[in-house]
Amino acid sequence: MSEEKFDAKVDQASGKVKETVGKVTGDKQTEAEGKSENAAGKAKEIFADAKESVGDAFNDAKDSVEGAVEGLKNAFSKDDK
Secondary structure, three states: OOHHHHHHHHHHHHHHHHHHHHHHHOOHHHHHHHHHHHHHHHHHHHHHHHHHHHHHHHHHHHHHHHHHHHHHHHHHHHHHO
16 A cells, blocks of 8 residues: 555544544534545545556556567567568
């Protein structure tokens, strides 16, 4: 798990605890802050997942291009012989 995803999970857990404490104590502000932290943690996790997916797609494309270039090099080097 990446550090970003870990931080997002911590924010979600912290928010959930704060939200629960707010509900139990009747403190609407603490409950609202908890909900907000939880939502922010979920957003961070979604962003981290998207960032990871884009990085994976980029690496796959890079590998494909490098493979194609290598294939072309091999094809032209065979023609020279």
